[in-house]
Amino acid sequence: MAMTERAPTLQRPPSHDGLGAVRRVGFLLSMLLLGVSCTLAAPLAVAAWYGEADVIGAFATALFLGVAVGSAGLFLLRTELRGLSRRDGFAVVALGWVLVCLLGSLPYVLSGTLGPVNAWFECTSGFSGTGSSVIADVEALPRGIVFWRSFTHWLGGMGFVVLYVALFPLLGVGAMQLYQAEAPGIEVDRLRPRISSTARVLWLMYAGISVVVTIVYLAGGMSLFESLCQMFAVLGTGGFSTRNASIAGFDSAYVDWTTIVFMWICATNFSLHWAVITGRPGKLLRSPEWRFLTAAMVGLGVIVGVLAWTSTDVSPGVGLRQGIFEVVSTASTTGFSGADYELWAPAAQFIIFLLMFMGGCAGSTAGGMKVVRVQLFFKQALQGFFRTLHPHAASPPRLGGRPITSRMMRSVSTFIGLYLFMLVVGSAIMSLFTMDFATATSAVASMLSNIGPGLGEVGPFDNYDWIHPGGKLVLTFLMLAGRLELFTVLIFFSPAFWRR
Amino acid sequence: MRVIVVGTGTLGLNIARRLSEERNDVVMVGEDEAALRRAQDALDVGFVLGKGSSPSVLLEAGLPATDIIVAATGSDEINIVACLIAETVGTQIVRVARIHDPAYLGAEGIIDQSALHIDLVISPEEEVADAVAALARVPGATDVLEFVGGKVLAVGAEVDARSNLIGRPLAELRRRAGGRLLIAGVYRDEMVSAPSQDIRMAEGDVLFLVADRATVRRALTGLGKRWVRTRNVLIAGGGWEGVAIARRLSADGIHTKIIDRDPVVCDKISPLLDDTLVLNGDAMDERLLADEGGSKADMVIAALGDENDNLFTALQAKRLGARRVAALIDTPERMPFASTIGVDIVLSPLLTSLNPILQFARRGDVVAVQTLRESLVEGIEFVAVEGAGIVGLPLALLHMPHGSLVGAVVRDEEVIVPDGSTVVQPGDRVVLFARPALIPRMQRLLAPG
Numbered sequence: 050m051a052m053t054e055r056a057p058t059l060q061r062p063p064s065h066d067g068l069g070a071v072r073r074v075g076f077l078l079s080m081l082l083l084g085v086s087c088t089l090a091a092p093l094a095v096a097a098w099y100g101e102a103d104v105i106g107a108f109a110t111a112l113f114l115g116v117a118v119g120s121a122g123l124f125l126l127r128t129e130l131r132g133l134s135r136r137d138g139f140a141v142v143a144l145g146w147v148l149v150c151l152l153g154s155l156p157y158v159l160s161g162t163l164g165p166v167n168a169w170f171e172c173t174s175g176f177s178g179t180g181s182s183v184i185a186d187v188e189a190l191p192r193g194i195v196f197w198r199s200f201t202h203w204l205g206g207m208g209f210v211v212l213y214v215a216l217f218p219l220l221g222v223g224a225m226q227l228y229q230a231e232a233p234g235i236e237v238d239r240l241r242p243r244i245s246s247t248a249r250v251l252w253l254m255y256a257g258i259s260v261v262v263t264i265v266y267l268a269g270g271m272s273l274f275e276s277l278c279q280m281f282a283v284l285g286t287g288g289f290s291t292r293n294a295s296i297a298g299f300d301s302a303y304v305d306w307t308t309i310v311f312m313w314i315c316a317t318n319f320s321l322h323w324a325v326i327t328g329r330p331g332k333l334l335r336s337p338e339w340r341f342l343t344a345a346m347v348g349l350g351v352i353v354g355v356l357a358w359t360s361t362d363v364s365p366g367v368g369l370r371q372g373i374f375e376v377v378s379t380a381s382t383t384g385f386s387g388a389d390y391e392l393w394a395p396a397a398q399f400i401i402f403l404l405m406f407m408g409g410c411a412g413s414t415a416g417g418m419k420v421v422r423v424q425l426f427f428k429q430a431l432q433g434f435f436r437t438l439h440p441h442a443a444s445p446p447r448l449g450g451r452p453i454t455s456r457m458m459r460s461v462s463t464f465i466g467l468y469l470f471m472l473v474v475g476s477a478i479m480s481l482f483t484m485d486f487a488t489a490t491s492a493v494a495s496m497l498s499n500i501g502p503g504l505g506e507v508g509p510f511d512n513y514d515w516i517h518p519g520g521k522l523v524l525t526f527l528m529l530a531g532r533l534e535l536f537t538v539l540i541f542f543s544p545a546f547w548r549r
Numbered sequence: 550m551r552v553i554v555v556g557t558g559t560l561g562l563n564i565a566r567r568l569s570e571e572r573n574d575v576v577m578v579g580e581d582e583a584a585l586r587r588a589q590d591a592l593d594v595g596f597v598l599g600k601g602s603s604p605s606v607l608l609e610a611g612l613p614a615t616d617i618i619v620a621a622t623g624s625d626e627i628n629i630v631a632c633l634i635a636e637t638v639g640t641q642i643v644r645v646a647r648i649h650d651p652a653y654l655g656a657e658g659i660i661d662q663s664a665l666h667i668d669l670v671i672s673p674e675e676e677v678a679d680a681v682a683a684l685a686r687v688p689g690a691t692d693v694l695e696f697v698g699g700k701v702l703a704v705g706a707e708v709d710a711r712s713n714l715i716g717r718p719l720a721e722l723r724r725r726a727g728g729r730l731l732i733a734g735v736y737r738d739e740m741v742s743a744p745s746q747d748i749r750m751a752e753g754d755v756l757f758l759v760a761d762r763a764t765v766r767r768a769l770t771g772l773g774k775r776w777v778r779t780r781n782v783l784i785a786g787g788g789w790e791g792v793a794i795a796r797r798l799s800a801d802g803i804h805t806k807i808i809d810r811d812p813v814v815c816d817k818i819s820p821l822l823d824d825t826l827v828l829n830g831d832a833m834d835e836r837l838l839a840d841e842g843g844s845k846a847d848m849v850i851a852a853l854g855d856e857n858d859n860l861f862t863a864l865q866a867k868r869l870g871a872r873r874v875a876a877l878i879d880t881p882e883r884m885p886f887a888s889t890i891g892v893d894i895v896l897s898p899l900l901t902s903l904n905p906i907l908q909f910a911r912r913g914d915v916v917a918v919q920t921l922r923e924s925l926v927e928g929i930e931f932v933a934v935e936g937a938g939i940v941g942l943p944l945a946l947l948h949m950p951h952g953s954l955v956g957a958v959v960r961d962e963e964v965i966v967p968d969g970s971t972v973v974q975p976g977d978r979v980v981l982f983a984r985p986a987l988i989p990r991m992q993r994l995l996a997p998g
Contacts, residue, residue, distance in 0.1 A: 225590055242551075242574040242595030 072128040074140045077227075079122025080217075081145045085152060085209055086115025091200060092156070095274075096193025104193040107159035115152050133223025135230075136546065142210050142230035143537050146529055149209065150176055153201055162194050166518040173525040175201030177532035178416060180288020180384040180501035183514040183521070187293055192274060199278035199289050205532070206285025206315075206414035207255045208232060215248035224248075230537045234411035235421065235460055238320040251319055254326070255414075259284050262311050269303045283311045286415045288384030288501035294510070295386035296374070305370055305387055309377045313346060316381035316409030337449040338410045338420045342380065345407070345420075349400055350376040356397040357388070372397070375509075379404040382416040384501025386509035398504060405494045405503075406468075416499030416531055418468060424448060425461045467535045471497060475527055482520035496527035550574070551615045554594075555601035555631050556622035557584040559879050560647060560673070560899045564619055566592050567903055571989050576610045579622075602630035607638075617643040619906060621671065625650050629665055636666045645906055647671040649789055669905055673898035674793035677877065680896055681794050681850060682801055684875070685782070687765065688847070689774025691755060691873075691894050694919045696930045696980045700964055701957040702765050703733070703928055703982070705921065707893070708754045709773030715752055719744050722756070726768035729966045731759040731956055733982055734926070739885045741926065743952070755888075757921065759956035759980070761964045777872070779803055779847040785832030785862050786852035787814045790877060790898055792821060794850060799824040806841055808832045832862050835869070844870035850896075851876045856883060863892045915995065916978070920985075927985050928956065929995070935975040936997030945969030950990060953983030 093108040150173045157168035167183045174181050175198055187195060204212075210231040214224045224244045229237055240247045259280055266276035278291045292298025296308060314322075317339055324332035333339060354372025358365050374387035379401050390398055408417010425448060432446045445452040475493035476486075484492070484506070491503030492513075502509040513521065530538040540546050550573045554565045557579035565588060569575045575594040578601045579585055585596040599606030601622055612618070618635045620628035625648050632644040646667045648654060654670060655661030662670050683693040692705030708715060714722055723730045732744045736755040742748070750756070758768055766776055782798050784791045787809030798805045799822070806826040809815050815829045830837045832853065843849060849866035851859035851874070859876040860883075867874045875894035878887055884895045900920065907927070908918040917930040933940050939947065944955055944967055958965040959978040965971065973979055983991060 225593060239589075239595050242576050243569070243572075243593050246574065 069128075070134070070137055070140075072126050073133060073137055074144070075122055075126040076128050077137075077141045078145055078148060079119045079126060081119075081141070081209065081213060082115055082148055082152065083119030083123065084213060085149045085204070086112050086119055088200070088204060089115065089156070089197070092193050092197035095196040096191065099192045101191040101193050104156075104160045104191045107156045108193060108197070110159055111152065111155035114155065133226055135226050138223070138226025138230045139537050139540050139546075141227060142533065143529075143541060145210060146176065146533065150525075150529075153197070156194065156197055160191065160194060162190060166521055167514070170513065170521045170525055171198065172201060173528050174501075175199075175287065175289060176205035177499050177528040178202055178205055178285045178287045178382070178414065179496060179499040179528045179531075180282065181495065181507070181513050181524075182289060182501075183512055185293075185512055185514060187289075187291060195291055196274070196278060199281040199287070199291070202285035202287030202289060203259070203281035204285075206287065207252055211248045212252055214245055215252050217245075231533065232412075233416075233419065233534050235419075235457060238318070238412050240320055240323050250323060254319055254322055255284065258311075258314065258322075265307050265311075266304070269301065269307060271299075271304070279308075282385070283308060283383065284315055284414065286312065286315050286381050286383040286409065286413075286499070288378075290385060297387050297389075302370060305374050308385065309374055312377050312381040312383045312385075313343070315383075316342065316413050316415040318410040318412035320412050321410075335449070337424065341424055342410055342420050345404075346373070346377050346380050349380075349404065353393075353397045353400055356394045357390070360394040360397070361392055375401060376404060379500060380407060381409050382498050382500045384495070384499075386502060389508065389510050391504065391508045391510075402491060402494070402504060405491070405498050405500055408498050416497075418465060418498070421448075422461045422464060425453060425457060426465060428453060429458055429461075464535060467539065468497060471527065471530065471535070475523065478523055479520060482517045482523075484516075484520070492524065493527060496524050497531040499528060499531050550617060551611065552576070553578060553607065553610050553612060553615050553618045555579065555618070555620045555628070556647075557581050557588065558621065558623055560671070560902065561619070561621040562588060562592070563881075563900060564621060564903055564906060565594050567907060567985065569594050570986060578606060578610050600627070602627045602634070604634050607631065607634055612638050612642070615639075615642055617645060617906075617909060619671075620644075620646040622647070625653055629653065629667070632665070632667050643668050643909055645669040645671060645909070647673070647902070649674070669909065671902045671905065672793075673902040674789045676901040676904070677790050677852075677896050677898040678793040678797035680901055681848075681875070682797050684873075684894060685779040685798060685801065685803060685848065687762075687769070688777050688779055689769045689772075689873075690765075691888075692757070692921055694921065694928055696917065696919075696928065696957070697959045697964075697978050700761060700959055700962075701759065701930075701980055702762060703757065703759050703919075703921065703956060703980070704765050704769070705736070705755050705757050706769050706772050706774060708750050708752055708756065710752050712750070712752075712771065712773030714750050714771055714773075716749050718746060719748055719750065719756075720746070722750070722768060722771055725771040726760065726764050729760060729964070730764050730768055731954075731966050733757040733759050733954060733956055739889075757926075759982075760966065777847065781842060781846045782806075782848045782850065783838075783841065783843055783846045783866070783871070784808070784850045784852060785859075786854065786877075787811070787818050787827070788852060788854060791850075791852040792818050794852065795822050795825045808837065808841070833858060833865065835865055838862075838866060839869055846871045848872065849874045853877075856880060860887055860890070860892065863887075864890065867891055867893070926982050927988060929981045929983075929988075931979055931981070931995055933973050933975055933977045933979050934997065938994040938997075939973050939979060939981075940975055941972065943970050943972050947994070949994070950983070950987045953981065953987050953991065956980040956982050 089108050089112040096104040153172040154168035157163040158165055170183055208231045210227050214228050228244050240250045262280040263276045275291045282289050321333040321336055350373035353376050354369035357372040358368025371388040375390050378385045406418055407423050408419050409415020411419045411421050428446050472493055476489045479489035488505030488507055492507045495503040552568050552573050552575045554561050555578045565575050565577055569592045577588055577594055577596045582598050589596050597606055597610040620631040622628055628646040632646050635642045635644050644667050648670050683695050687693045690704045690706045694703040719732050734741045734757045735748055782803055782805045784795055784807040787807055791807055795805045795807045808828045808830055810831050812829050815827050819827045843866050849871040851862040853859050856878045863874040863876040873893045875896050876892045877896045878884055879897050879899045887895045904918045908915050915931045919928045955967050957980040958967050
């Protein structure tokens, strides 16, 4: 077939030698490191604005280190990037995320805010959009640190690898491998023919929505600092808040309702937003994934709201608002806490627990299994019943008018199988750290789906500080696995990956 | 630019690849989902699954916002309809169609290219016929590109065992040819290198030369080639390509014979080929080849339906003693191999038919685009205009990327072989060579702005 990468001409073809791959991967990692280091300038500026001397030093050091290592890597490992394989793509994304989280932990450590393990936890929680925290008193922290903490949500939400692909078209066909390894979803939804254009459009929309959200929060009376930080958390469906009591700390119906709407928007497939922007709103309204998500949010939100109202001392209006907020927060995998749902009826808590698995839409910044996978899974099951009644049926099952291929079904089954496997194994490991059943299982599910809070001792108004350091490390592994949709991280454990 | 490519055959895929390499937005349309997905991943293009002659499918592919539509399916009719739809949607969309059947191009009257509102017809058969005719005019060469109406030739020729320049530096070849010769590159071991003083000519090297016809002749003689006019050509295969080649060579006064295995085909093509001898037989049959003068032929061209058969036939003819043998091969990966095993000339109808399309994609007053050797090097002929980056400065100061060079400048009918001090003036015709990947960066040289 004439379409394999043909040999370049003025040099030898890129061989699949180990050394060449190491150079290519190293080169890209250096570029990533350099890029993310530069983003440290933002919290540095914030710290300078508020005159926080020791924090300025911490960010400056981290920035300098990152730029130095990144530049050194670029210089030493200069290489042509033709022939970037899928393997290289996975390696770059997985290792890149680890490196970036290490770099991002430095400011916490250098400023004396957190110890190493805690810093790593908080940073990984930030970038992966999880939002579970080891910090008890956010409001006492320096502003520079708080800004960085929330900013990591924003960077990790749309993905810094995707940002890199958007900014550097020199990658060519390699861009596809990188994009697929980081961006969540079953298939890549190309908004434009070229992948770098698609990445650019996504980041532009992301930036646009960020501006709108910030303005809406400002209009609601939040300070600029808090508007930005809260916006970061919403866009990346993260969950870190500037208040100790999370969103409940604002005690504002305006903030609650606007945040509900924004969380819903960020958990929707961004290609549908693009359809609306380019004048095809029908695509959004007809999307089965979006409809399912919206129906679930509204329906379950109302049910949980009623349960909240009846099981606690609040008015119906407040109960409904809180119920919908928690449902939307969990379904979008943001993880803001609007109320302590551990006080609600067990049925409400159970619904919230179930929602932890579904997650948002593919192609959004939300985590979880993704709505489309859940839909396909159920379609498959229903199809099984149908086939029993009509063994000769020829027409394939459909979702939103498109036929479901066996390729898609295989991908979905594999993912769900892996997810459940990790859930079971993860919970077992966490119980070794003497966690009770509810806490362990909900914590693991929360990490895999990048939500933040769970049940039991990691509830909406608890934090994760009390967990054993080993346990924290396991949880961070799960966070990364969840954010990178399992395969990118787990593939390193497959012998086939390492075989030449 | 935004381009829609209809068709996932070799032609469509190669067009998509070249245009995508040059940073254009390409959307492919076709009915083979597996091929489209592979193309999407390998070539960084978008795709729409569906029939290329369907308006709704083309609209989904973004036809209203498109600059060029290339209809490159195997069916002339689908290609024509696709272009028709494009014209209805927007007359400014450049319409390119691959057409096999001469009837659609005026051979039977009533309709022709302009009646069908097609801006550019890709006819791989005509492209290869052009290439063969050019090769016939330069005996001994393995590659020939003609620029500026034949005044400037870019020629590839192998250093022959008979040459007395073996072991000598390149400068001596230049001296032997009379001085006005540009050696653009040396092809050895499947790699093209820029010329340098260290290179000593070895048997089997292919040198790429740019000069006028007389200088080329002297250079080829120096390389050990005998300048014997092409008189007899044998063509194996009575398909579209073989027939087109036969017609062109006959028109140029060359005695041609064409062999096909299928008597029905022979009957069909005979009326089309008045001056060509049509033979019914198996071209791979050594005895037939020998009987029909294969050993004395100046050129034997293998244009059968299968690339492997072409390779075999060409080699057989070479063994029998034909002066130059050519094989039609479209798979880029096989081309260097063909040269290595002894086929003198490799012709690629589908790849050469990319050239006119690329011409449209270039800015500036581009007259022609041609490619050498499985698209290793692209040659662009253009008219230098006031304000273009290439005008007004000595060439050495232009910061041209490594791997590119100005091959020739034609001013007032005179062919100038450039060096670092040459200054291009407005109105000059310039022939530029570069690796395709470098072309986007060099657009500033071709046109102002």
